[in-house]
Amino acid sequence: MSNYLDLSINEIHELLVKGKIKPIDLVEESFKKIDNNKLNAFITLDLEGARKRAIELGEMEVPQDNLLFGLPIAIKDNIMVDGLRCTCASHMLENFISIYDASVIELIKNAGMIIIGKTNMDEFAMGSTSETSYFKAPINPWNKDKVPGGSSGGSAVSVAAGYTPFALGSDTGGSIRQPASFNGIVGMKPTYGRVSRFGLVAFASSLDQIGPMTRTVYENALLLNLISKKDLKDMTSFETDEDFTRLIGKDIKDMKIAIPNYFVSDVVEKEVLEVFENVVDTLKKAGCKVELVDVKHIDKAPILYQIIAMGEASSNLARFDGIRYGLSLKEDTLEDLYKKTRSEGFGREVKRRIMVGSFILSGENAKIYYNKALEIRDDLKKSFDKIFSSYDLVIGPTSSRPAYDVGLNNDDPLRSFMDDILVMHANMGGFPAISVPMGMITELPIGMQIMGKGMDEAKIYQLAAYIEKELGGKHE
Amino acid sequence: MSDYKKTIGIEVHVELKTKEKLFSPSLNLYGNLANSNCNIIDLGYPGVLPVLNYEAVALAIRAATVLNCKIRKKQHFDRKNYFYPDNPKNFQITEERTPIGYDGYVEIDDDGEKKKIEILEMHIEEDTCKSIHSKERTLLDFNRAGVPLVEIVTKPCIHTSREATLYLEKLRELLLYANVSDCKIEEGSMRCDANISISKNDELGTKVEVKNIGSITNVGLAIDYEAKRQEELLSQGETLREETRRYDAKADKTILMRVKETGNDYRYFPEPDIPYVILTDEEIKKVQSEIPVLAHVRRKRYLDSGISLLNANKLIANKELSDYLEKVDTNLKTASNLLLGDISAYLNKKNMSIFDSKLTYDKFKDLVLKLDDGVISNKNFKDIVSDIMERDIDIDSLLKEKGIENVVDNDVVLKLINKVLTDNPKVVTDYLEGNERSLKFLMGQVMKESRGSVNPKLANDLLIKTLDERK
Numbered sequence: 008m009s010n011y012l013d014l015s016i017n018e019i020h021e022l023l024v025k026g027k028i029k030p031i032d033l034v035e036e037s038f039k040k041i042d043n044n045k046l047n048a049f050i051t052l053d054l055e056g057a058r059k060r061a062i063e064l065g066e067m068e069v070p071q072d073n074l075l076f077g078l079p080i081a082i083k084d085n086i087m088v089d090g091l092r093c094t095c096a097s098h099m100l101e102n103f104i105s106i107y108d109a110s111v112i113e114l115i116k117n118a119g120m121i122i123i124g125k126t127n128m129d130e131f132a133m134g135s136t137s138e139t140s141y142f143k144a145p146i147n148p149w150n151k152d153k154v155p156g157g158s159s160g161g162s163a164v165s166v167a168a169g170y171t172p173f174a175l176g177s178d179t180g181g182s183i184r185q186p187a188s189f190n191g192i193v194g195m196k197p198t199y200g201r202v203s204r205f206g207l208v209a210f211a212s213s214l215d216q217i218g219p220m221t222r223t224v225y226e227n228a229l230l231l232n233l234i235s236k237k238d239l240k241d242m243t244s245f246e247t248d249e250d251f252t253r254l255i256g257k258d259i260k261d262m263k264i265a266i267p268n269y270f271v272s273d274v275v276e277k278e279v280l281e282v283f284e285n286v287v288d289t290l291k292k293a294g295c296k297v298e299l300v301d302v303k304h305i306d307k308a309p310i311l312y313q314i315i316a317m318g319e320a321s322s323n324l325a326r327f328d329g330i331r332y333g334l335s336l337k338e339d340t341l342e343d344l345y346k347k348t349r350s351e352g353f354g355r356e357v358k359r360r361i362m363v364g365s366f367i368l369s370g371e372n373a374k375i376y377y378n379k380a381l382e383i384r385d386d387l388k389k390s391f392d393k394i395f396s397s398y399d400l401v402i403g404p405t406s407s408r409p410a411y412d413v414g415l416n417n418d419d420p421l422r423s424f425m426d427d428i429l430v431m432h433a434n435m436g437g438f439p440a441i442s443v444p445m446g447m448i449t450e451l452p453i454g455m456q457i458m459g460k461g462m463d464e465a466k467i468y469q470l471a472a473y474i475e476k477e478l479g480g481k482h483e
Numbered sequence: 484m485s486d487y488k489k490t491i492g493i494e495v496h497v498e499l500k501t502k503e504k505l506f507s508p509s510l511n512l513y514g515n516l517a518n519s520n521c522n523i524i525d526l527g528y529p530g531v532l533p534v535l536n537y538e539a540v541a542l543a544i545r546a547a548t549v550l551n552c553k554i555r556k557k558q559h560f561d562r563k564n565y566f567y568p569d570n571p572k573n574f575q576i577t578e579e580r581t582p583i584g585y586d587g588y589v590e591i592d593d594d595g596e597k598k599k600i601e602i603l604e605m606h607i608e609e610d611t612c613k614s615i616h617s618k619e620r621t622l623l624d625f626n627r628a629g630v631p632l633v634e635i636v637t638k639p640c641i642h643t644s645r646e647a648t649l650y651l652e653k654l655r656e657l658l659l660y661a662n663v664s665d666c667k668i669e670e671g672s673m674r675c676d677a678n679i680s681i682s683k684n685d686e687l688g689t690k691v692e693v694k695n696i697g698s699i700t701n702v703g704l705a706i707d708y709e710a711k712r713q714e715e716l717l718s719q720g721e722t723l724r725e726e727t728r729r730y731d732a733k734a735d736k737t738i739l740m741r742v743k744e745t746g747n748d749y750r751y752f753p754e755p756d757i758p759y760v761i762l763t764d765e766e767i768k769k770v771q772s773e774i775p776v777l778a779h780v781r782r783k784r785y786l787d788s789g790i791s792l793l794n795a796n797k798l799i800a801n802k803e804l805s806d807y808l809e810k811v812d813t814n815l816k817t818a819s820n821l822l823l824g825d826i827s828a829y830l831n832k833k834n835m836s837i838f839d840s841k842l843t844y845d846k847f848k849d850l851v852l853k854l855d856d857g858v859i860s861n862k863n864f865k866d867i868v869s870d871i872m873e874r875d876i877d878i879d880s881l882l883k884e885k886g887i888e889n890v891v892d893n894d895v896v897l898k899l900i901n902k903v904l905t906d907n908p909k910v911v912t913d914y915l916e917g918n919e920r921s922l923k924f925l926m927g928q929v930m931k932e933s934r935g936s937v938n939p940k941l942a943n944d945l946l947i948k949t950l951d952e953r954k
Contacts (some may be wrong), residue, residue: 087530100529109530208529213755230606241532242757318752322564325573326527345566368564368750375753 009036012169016074017227023069023077031061032076039077040360041170047145048164050084051092052124060121074117081165081174083123085132086113086217087206095141095208096130099327099334099352109206111217112176112239118233123171123225127163130354132177132210135185135426136416139356147189149451151417152189153410154184162220163190164203165259173230177475179210180312181430183218184442184456188405191452193227193446194220198461200245203238209323211316214434224443224472228252231464254469260294261409262470263398269305270403279404279453282446289477303390307383314367314380321364327352341473359377388436395460400470403429405442405454430456439464443471444476487681489643491580494833495654496632497508497664498544498610498672505609505631506533508574513670527571532756539631539880540823543607546633547584549657549777550602555583556762560754568621569612570687571628579751582606591649600650603636608632639687644703651675651699659802660778668698670774675702679709689723693737696730705730709737762912781805788815811844813851821851823869840872849878857940859870893945896937900949914950
């Protein structure tokens, strides 16, 4: 079997330009690898469509300046691809076929990338292990007894296992960065509004953001270049036109870096802190100014997340009612149709969150919980803005522990939220944040998070690329 | 006279006359094939997002302006969550907490007595689907889903059914002339709900809502019926409950739809997909400067040109005719008689718009001129109205074709006059002795003799001249 997909993107591109390989070779290799391993990374594979597109692209001249041309990509199954099933890993949408492309998918297709299939995930992106999937849960390629993280678990596995060099995930409270950490890959949650959400099945609209998941920092920045664009179909998207790779390789000397005390407190496992210490030493040696800081309300993020995300989710998921599309279990009365369809269509975790969210928005609770949470969220954002007025970037471990045993979280829904206590702040404040591998703990990768102020992705990539170079990411 | 005092608050939903829907590029049209004007956004597909149509915001500013409302410069939309098949996303996007207009009023004139009906607030929201219920099932038409609405809510400051109908007539007139909406109750582009309670003191009684009343007149009837029903129940010692009823016009009574559950919980929260709408003074002023001439300006001009109050109001109520009249520089009084008389009768019979007829502005102007000059008579006009409305033919050619060309030949008219004078020597003598009334009789005889075919103005002039020669 060929191993072109293990090469760097520049190498693959050169082979394509020289005509030594064709897009179809990459697609076939991708499918072969997926077939060879049984990691349940995909819910739907588009064998026919991907091959057809690869052959079409093979007849075109390879554009010299488009490094992404002809390359396979995996798409999280909550992003609409015209003609493909979009299940959100739910029984509710098990047979739902999308009739339109998400705005990011239009960009992906126009650039000549080839969509291999739709990746496994937690049901409606609710979870942090991908185990709430209605389908067979994906498996961590580093250790088959460990979870791949979530909710974008399938996308992370696809990249980590070498199925596809690129994947799209979505991140509402860490769903790109935490699985990136667990799988030893690079995952970016861009600034809120950087990437259009049109065609992303909404979980919590004010927090959701689509982002790139890749093997390397450079490739990550390239994919973000492609998918970030103001979209007239998404009022929260903004004007964006910059090259996110532009600072990669630039000296990081004199960079001012803050570490919130909370990120290195006892909420994080000792082994993780040890690996992170090494990062801090490396940065200090490189001439960065690294300081510990206190951030007001930083420990409130999980509570805010529970309230805001679940409140919004309870409303966003109301449209799945069995009337226009998706699962529909016909009953004699309208109320029974609603009840039966939603009882059977949604899994436990989704129903739990809808119920909590509905409760939080009910009557007086809206004032007590939801409105209060919005206020504190605003304060939290301001505390970070204050940090960013004196520091370039904020860093910390991405997750409090490396990938853990399958089934560990099953009986404790709160435990899965604790996975994301270090990453939710970026969603609350709309800040960009990346997870980049920083080392290994007993043969499992662990990532570090770099967060910047709004619109500062390029600077994040600059530091991430340095960490990658010094502490050994997968590629050069 | 009843001891009870009625208190009424009115909620009106008005569809805004935008090109596209409130949050999607689907066309906002009435009367098209079911489900032909809808897309994935209107259907509430997974993954779709709303994009606010600023034309709707501009029309809402117009509405707020003519209703004398204050305009809120920073607004956000909210989600109103409830499950119903006509509500595609199972939430409706509305402005619960920051209505665009507030603290306004509409002034009504109750036989010379002026009263301000206070507007509590006016907000923008999206319409639901239209449900068509048949025996076995319910069909949904998504053409209406997402059509922009404003909901206008009065304070409970209305106390008689007459005030209520005057308010609604005035409201309709204001919105119609500001070009905000068609305000067609029969097509659902204006929908009225009335909240009615009765009480013997200043404390408000239990409120009953009568929904979707089919005409302004019926709002008055529904209020009177409902107040009477409530009074009868109270006099029998019963307590009223908060409920929603509908008005059955045929039976002239209100019918229970549902009892209101306490604390109906819509789980409102701010719509995260739509950023704040921020309006500047300049933007508001620009929109306000584009509001067309309002009805009261037209009404004043009509009255000044000698049109009766009755006819002036008739013209205002029929905006199409009034708009038509705006385009023609002519004698308004004659023109209004024509429009409200035979032309209206014709249009009503054919259920047709004057703008779809062959009555061009030039043709109409010519008609008015010829009537004023006596070239054609009212009787002539009745005979040719359908030809005028239906055919591409100018008035002169039509008159010739119909052979009702009025006699304008002096000699022919003189011959007729001389015959009449010869036949009526007594009357001629009376006239010559100073009895002016005799002239009218003689003129009538001339017209009769000619079977109405002479130009009356010409005949009158010649008659006086001939008589004066005999003096």
